[in-house]
Amino acid sequence: MTRFRLGPNRYGKAETHLVRVTRDGDVHHIRDLTVSVALSGDMEAVHLTGDNAAVLATDTQKNTVFAFAGEYGIDSPEGFALRLARHFVESQPTIRHARVAVEEHPWERIPTSGGKRHSFVRSGGETRTALVHHGEKTTVVSGLKDLVVLNSTDSEFWGYVQDRYTTLQETRDRVLATEVTARWRHATAEGDWEGSYPAARRLLLEAFAETYSRSLQQTLYAMGERLLEGRPEVCEVRLELPNKHHFAVDLEPFGLANDNEVFYAADRPYGLIEGAVLRDGAPDPGPAWS
């Protein structure tokens, strides 16, 4: 009599760090990806008895990442993830579903005087992300993280609930800063990934900068809406916006004014605002976000 059963499960090789150089004569190109694969399928036996007959080893998954980078190059994080995900499901009868997550670390060229073009500097700023699921259906989510932005004015916060534990003073002028994690779901698995990403990033930045904000939630919605308005290929946006509190320092004890110019940037605790904005008629996401 079985009393217990296996629930949802997946396995794979996480964080394979791949750098792909393309040599076009003296002009080199570079893409720098961290790739995480997770597969699921006929995995009862391996859990219950340790029989690995249905298991594609995680080491093999890693090899496949490197081999595909060599054979096909990296056209885009999304495209590379799609190619890998389809390969695992279509080449292995025991694999029913593949999830491939990619992070891309951006590089810029170092300006040099000679004709050689093989020197690069990590540009920092945000990390580009892609998350692909391939199984019963195929979904593509693009995104970015670690994008830190700040408005030094045009932000208010007042009119909130007052209860026994409320001590916060209302403000009509504050710094609003956050570290954006944004992900946007594409309506289909076909796309101009390399054109779409920088446009989406620009829309997010513009919406953050141009929104006169009475709450970080309002800014969040404005960012999602702006992206949906500007990019018809996107059907849903999800944002995680930590409120990186900048507290104006009281300088009065030192005989000084502080007209919102001197701030203490706190680490913890922090507000955390999470939300989704959807286009009417967006298709069911399935496991797209998981």
Place this chain on the structure above:
Amino acid sequence: MTRFRLGPNRYGKAETHLVRVTRDGDVHHIRDLTVSVALSGDMEAVHLTGDNAAVLATDTQKNTVFAFAGEYGIDSPEGFALRLARHFVESQPTIRHARVAVEEHPWERIPTSGGKRHSFVRSGGETRTALVHHGEKTTVVSGLKDLVVLNSTDSEFWGYVQDRYTTLQETRDRVLATEVTARWRHATAEGDWEGSYPAARRLLLEAFAETYSRSLQQTLYAMGERLLEGRPEVCEVRLELPNKHHFAVDLEPFGLANDNEVFYAADRPYGLIEGAVLRDGAPDPGPAWS
């Protein structure tokens, strides 16, 4: 004509770091928690117009954490989270659902010669976790993370799929090491949280140590099964087990044998095995795991 709409959303104060001392004469007790609150409810207006009338400020949530610690003390991470979650939902008509996540950092007493008992040392090892949801239903998930374990033998790996990209050699003896993240869902929101946790932790350790392993998936299932067998109050276990690869170093070039005694402990990439084990008849989790 509305073309866009607000999807799932929540907001709150994350990572309020609270230390609660209880003074029982010269004998002091300490609990050290990081508390993250996330609320949801009638939040259309704040997203669409910045009207904060339905918003309980995250600063107020933080104050509530400290005030409750003072007024009620910390009986357990689960109990404290339940008290907070119920308060937010029941005291605010606009709040329909509360999620409270707690991490507890363990301390031990420093042995001292005198009668005083107010000195402590962080015991390291794992962090205890609790995740409570309160809304239409109430769910409690206990857990731990950062529990690093290793078996120096009794682990094999062979019999897996061989495809074009497979180069891994089969092995009948390897080191198996992982950093356990385990969470277990309670069937009800009533429990002996302080008794249940150490027992569950012990069962996980024992199952890891005593399972002769042919795959990390097999070990995962054994750990979940052992916990369900030993703790009837638990209805589901979810585990995330990164395979912290320990590669036997080839010492032959140096004229030395290596009978599985010298290992290079690699950081990345790593295998990642995730899975759930459920008791038959486990109630629907709702948002318990999210």
Place this chain on the structure above:
Amino acid sequence: MTRFRLGPNRYGKAETHLVRVTRDGDVHHIRDLTVSVALSGDMEAVHLTGDNAAVLATDTQKNTVFAFAGEYGIDSPEGFALRLARHFVESQPTIRHARVAVEEHPWERIPTSGGKRHSFVRSGGETRTALVHHGEKTTVVSGLKDLVVLNSTDSEFWGYVQDRYTTLQETRDRVLATEVTARWRHATAEGDWEGSYPAARRLLLEAFAETYSRSLQQTLYAMGERLLEGRPEVCEVRLELPNKHHFAVDLEPFGLANDNEVFYAADRPYGLIEGAVLRDGAPDPGPAWS
């Protein structure tokens, strides 16, 4: 009879995170600094008996950082550190020496369509550093860290010692990548800090890119030399260059060639090359680097 004695010591407030906005009408400017102060002086009593009469509290040091930011603004990391260091030593008879370390986190403007100019994005990339000592003498060290650079060719490594433990294959073409920590000492405590820094940074990048390298040590020296050649105000450069190994992946098992195009970027272990380059006649550094 005293058998023990107090050795070198210092104390202060570390990592005060200060953001200074300057409002020039609708055009705002921002500087984002982490400031660490360490003071030393007549500190026998506080160590031996707990008498704090000579101690300027670290909380007061933090207040001073914020107050000076308000009163004087931030002209440059070096200038701000100098002002603080001089203040502590000159205003407190018990403080004989001050060390002020600053990290500056860079921001860029977000391009916006309207006339407002108060939106910023963290530009990532390197962190600018400044280290000032003020006591018997005054020294200024400028620098940067977290500057990650890569050459995809023009790097060799061969001709090294062969001993019993050597297995590395020689190479005439490899990727050379490093995360630069560079610090450069100024000959005097007067300087055009805001002009000097970007010029020094540019010289380091150019030297890295333009040096055909037979070892990372050679590249290190070339970077230091280039900076000294180009910036007469600098008398010494110290560099820490971790060799971020990029291993060409063997794709032969998969029937593929790898003409130095597919790399595994390893985390640990890594080579670490540290060295100084000095101008002849550089003054004695005293505690400048500590």
Place this chain on the structure above:
Amino acid sequence: MTRFRLGPNRYGKAETHLVRVTRDGDVHHIRDLTVSVALSGDMEAVHLTGDNAAVLATDTQKNTVFAFAGEYGIDSPEGFALRLARHFVESQPTIRHARVAVEEHPWERIPTSGGKRHSFVRSGGETRTALVHHGEKTTVVSGLKDLVVLNSTDSEFWGYVQDRYTTLQETRDRVLATEVTARWRHATAEGDWEGSYPAARRLLLEAFAETYSRSLQQTLYAMGERLLEGRPEVCEVRLELPNKHHFAVDLEPFGLANDNEVFYAADRPYGLIEGAVLRDGAPDPGPAWS
């Protein structure tokens, strides 16, 4: 005409992560070390011209770490570091000085019912450290880091300097918490390393717990003094004690008292107290601490 010259330099392989299992029948033992080697010597040529003839490749250094672990085992971090340092200097004419730094990550056995003894759990808490220099002289520094301790009373802070920027209120009762980094220099390079370390650790803990503290500097000195009193083989102790501030939360607005029982544990900024305690007649350290 040379205008520039090479200053102090060193190079080596950093953070080789080694796990050494010793199999004594069914009873296994484990040591888990991260080893960083830095060598210096006749390194003019490699810096100036890229000639590697004097260079022992960092890859070879890594191989040596693994080979020595296999051939000799790990008696202690200090002993292993000494063996490596002596090897590099004595086997290579171009290497004049070796620095070997070791971190040891502690493991405990998992209690199991059967006779097998090959299961371990990382015990967390502090990391043990060792730093050996071998060149003109040989020095050994033992230590630990990440040891977090807290006294919930018996700590005061008052009587400090009052200046224009002082706002801190004096206190006769506060929490004192710190994360200890301690290093202690041995008078000679011969020692009972495995006996000395746990005794030294215990003395540091006891001194922290038993010192009624009027300043963290007083506690620092008491810890150093206690270690020197108890361990005659040690001639100098250096401590870095960040003051992990625990601020009593003002609960009055909520109608609650707070008799030093509810604290907010802050991350940054933090006080940082650094100091050395020496035995009279301690030998010159040379580069022991660098």
